[in-house]
Amino acid sequence: MxxxxxxxxxxxxxxxxxxxxxxxxxxxxxxxxxxxxxxxxxxxxxxxxxxxxxxxxxxxxxxxxxxxxxxxxxxxxxxxxxxxxxxxxxxxxxxxxxxxxxxxxxxxxxxxxxxxxxxxxxxxxxxxxxxxxxxxxxxxxxxxxxxxxxxxxxxxxxxxxxxxxxxxxxxxxxxxxxxxxxxxxxxxxxxxxxxxxxxxxxxxxxxxxxxxxxxxxxxxxxxxxxxxxxxxxxxxxxxxxxxxxxxxxxxxxxxxxxxGGNAPFIVFDDADLEAALDGAMVAKMRNAGEACTATNRFIVQDGICERFAEGLAQRMGALRVGPGTDPQTQCGPMITKKAVDKIEDLVADAIRQGAEVLVGGERPQRAGYFYAPTVLIDVPRTARMAQEEIFGPVAALYRFTDEDEAVSLANDTEYGLSAYVYTDDLKRGLAVSGRIEAGMVALNRGLVSDPAAPFGGVKQxxxxxxxxxxxxxxxxxxxxxxxxx
CATH class of the missing domain: 3.40.605.10 (Aldehyde Dehydrogenase; Chain A, domain 1)
Incomplete structure (x- = not known):
């Protein structure tokens, strides 16, 4: 309405x-x-x-x-x-x-x-x-x-x-x-x-x-x-x-x-789960995911992955989808039909390769360029969305075991705009931030942009x-x- x-x-x-x-x-x-x-x-x-x-x-x-x-x-x-x-x-x-x-x-x-x-x-x-x-x-x-x-x-x-x-x-x-x-x-x-x-x-x-x-x-x-x-x-x-x-x-x-960007969001086992979920919703769903700083790849350590995935799916599934002009809307439409078509293709490709849909994964049956907030788990690294900007309300989860694997996954992209890291170990957080190939890193924060800070990326x-x-x-x-x- x-x-x-x-x-x-x-x-x-x-x-x-x-x-x-x-x-x-x-x-x-x-x-x-x-x-x-x-x-x-x-x-x-x-x-x-x-x-x-x-x-x-x-x-x-x-x-x-x-x-x-x-x-x-x-x-x-x-x-x-x-x-x-x-x-x-x-x-x-x-x-x-x-x-x-x-x-x-x-x-x-x-x-x-x-x-x-x-x-x-x-x-x-x-x-x-x-x-x-x-x-x-x-x-x-x-x-x-x-x-x-x-x-x-x-x-x-x-x-x-x-x-x-x-x-x-x-x-x-x-x-x-x-x-x-x-x-x-x-x-x-x-x-x-x-x-x-x-x-x-x-x-x-x-x-x-x-x-x-x-x-x-x-x-x-x-x-x-x-x-x-x-x-x-x-x-x-x-x-x-x-x-x-x-x-x-x-x-x-x-x-x-x-x-462009293809931001990783790394969550270590010792992270505050609720804080990480709060940050995930900001990093993923600002402007319904249509942002170059938006998280595309949630890289989550094995010990916390299931709980993080469940919490993220609950939050994403509860979002109210509707016209941007409705004050109750939390997730508006995409900009064009072409944008929705691309999101749909990326999700279908990930599912064909073995990703599991926890919530969403489809277009709502309504007028407008909408796509349902979606969470996918165990997305293969060969999926197109692992390398391409999603630019929509789709969260893709990948598992990792140790710090080196997390950094390797984060850097496995031609892009290097923003990245997000969640851990209660400040020393590790700063070390990982230094190893990530990105122009901006948000450490235990879901928002990186600030007019007083330099905004920009590396690589492509x-x-x-x-x-x-x-x-x-x-x-x-x-x-x-x-x-x-």
Whole structure:
């Protein structure tokens, strides 16, 4: 059932067109579908290559003025963005739930998380430090300054339509860069709603531009070929990331990539079972499993495996599945039918190879792109889901006997974004965390993301970091000046 609040939210008000140079350029062509109902809720503009270059024009025209804006002034504008986003948390959460299907509780959490990037980078904007020291030979002084990298193209996915945008926009603006944002065509309304907020907060015209397109390949290629563009930041699949890196290589363009994940969740026999289950539900079911940090592989020691599996199955089976806009929903729909089809194929493959279904394992018979929360035990290491992102509410359990086997299983993937470890032995926990090939490890925690911490992976999970003090440096160049004074 759709809530009354959802019925009163007019999605067309966020579909005013492309946002270029502080103006709305009318257009249509891209239907935005509520995955809970499979019904369209709005139609947004479909940008051409020429309109993408117009967005670059606007960002370039605004670049000198924004770069010259005092860091304190930039910080004040970012703080205003933070305050306005939180003032409209209910509206933005409902909008996310409508176009993404995300449960309202998750959507509210995302809005809070998204806003926090503006507060964090308001603080970082005034604290970018350079260097001044004597050269070892004593012949000159070494002066290092950090400068804005320039016009930046930002490409974000559908699963966190607010947070993935602000995680890029906030540090870029704090550094003094102007941007062109291309959000996913599945969830563009949130990006456009936020564009209005940026303008109200005082972001000058052209500093942030937002375009949507049904032809992401040619439109993105046109922008990356423009010599005025100096930075590409992408969040999405590893496959698309490789394609974009190839495009960026043509101009030796600075590129940051936050790509796929296949997170292990290691539970040792000595772990607090209830705490591990609490963490498992957060790590697995945030956004119904549609997250790059989501746990795919529960690697559980023999002595605790049966009890952990039983507890996880009980919790997963008790989740209320329904439309994201229903306040009682705990697990919303997947983003598209294609996403559900993939999950179904992965589960069927694991079952064919001997996995046992403890709960779920099927599509509910209802409208919308739903898949039942599912727990599989004794999943073979040869199953496709052992190597591929599931991106859905499916927990796959694997057994291990000793620490070396756990680490080997955890590292048996091309990905290396996040990992989770549960043990009451802090020494072992830290040792195992050090051996896992991942950019982020949560030790006795089910949540790893934090605006104040560096977010990113190793191996095929990406290049660079977002968040923390590292995030702003991704949008800056170090300039060395040798001087005798």
């Amino acid at each position: 759709t809530s009354a609040s959802a019925l009163t939210l007019d999605c067309s008000r966020y579909a005013k067109g492309l946002y270029i140079g502080g103006e709305w350029i009318a257009g249509g062509g891209i239907a935005v579908v509520d995955p809970s109902t499979e019904e369209p809720v709005a139609e947004v503009a479909d940008a051409s290559e020429a309109q993408a270059i117009a967005a670059v024009d606007a960002a370039h025209a605004a670049a000198a003025g924004w770069r010259a804006t005092a860091p304190r002034k930039r910080a004040e504008i970012l703080l205003r963005c933070h305050a306005l986003i939180l003032e409209r948390i209910d509206e933005l959460a409902m909008l996310i739930s409508l176009e993404n299907g995300k449960a309202l509780s998750d959507a509210r959490g995302e809005v809070t998380y998204a806003a926090e990037f503006f507060r964090w980078y308001a603080e970082e904007a005034v604290r970018v430090a350079g260097e001044f020291r004597m050269a070892p030979a004593g012949t000159n002084r070494i002066l290092v300054d950090y400068e804005p990298i320039g016009v930046s193209v930002l490409i974000t996915p559908w699963n966190f339509p607010a947070a993935m945008a602000t995680r890029k926009i906030a540090p870029a603006l704090a550094a003094g860069c102007t941007v062109v944002l291309k959000p996913a065509s599945e969830t563009p309304l949130t990006a456009y709603a936020l564009a209005d907020i940026y303008a109200e907060a005082g972001v000058p015209p052209g500093v942030v531009n937002v375009i949507t397109t049904n032809r992401p390949g040619p439109v993105t290629a046109a922008m990356l070929a423009d010599t005025r563009v100096r930075k590409l930041s992408f969040t999405g699949s590893t496959g698309v990331g490789r394609t974009l890196l190839a495009e960026a290589a043509k101009r030796v363009l600075n590129a940051s990539m936050e790509l 999970s990406g290049l660079g970091r977002e968040g923390g003090i590292h995030g702003i440096l991704e949008y800056m160049e170090a300039k060395y000046i040798a001087t005798s004074f």
